[in-house]
Amino acid sequence: MKSKTAIIIAAVLVFSSCRTRDPFAMERAAVTVAGRSVPDTRTRPPSVTGEGDILPVFVAGRSRTTVHKDSCSTVFVTFEAERGKTLRAYLSSKDPEANIRIAQIVMPDGTMDGPFGWNMTYDLPETGTYRLAIHENMMAGKPWGGDFKVELALK
Secondary structure, three states, X not given: OHHHHHHHXXXXXXXXXXXXXXXXXXXXXXOOEOOEOOOOOOOOOOOOOOOXXXXXXXXXXXXXXXEEEOOOOOEEEEEEEOOOOEEEEEEEOOOOOOOOEEEEEEOOOOOEEOOOOOEEEEEOOOOEEEEEEEEOOOOOOOOOOEEEEEEEEEX
């Protein structure tokens, strides 16, 4: 009984933290990349066309990008990779209060895994387009917006 109550309280906190009761609001929130918004993902899998996504440039298998995220928004990082590669992803911010995490990785076939934290290591199971969803951990803090770095390495 106590665990059900705790789950209900946690769910209420997550959905009310961004001043909305819409569980998909974070996925649809505007990302300030090239003036475009993240598409609504309720009716279809997330777009991998690059619209509104951060598209890192890899040099020798590494990428470092500075990103601005608005409070209660999700940033998507989209990249191509081959099966058998290992992804290492790192987030960093000069703001010690930065409440961000790698929330999910979306595989080329649409399956997802996560959540992760500020860092992740992941063996990529297939060749294709991958997406990392980065947003607040609503169980561990308040909504956050600001600049942060995304570092990726494919080996």
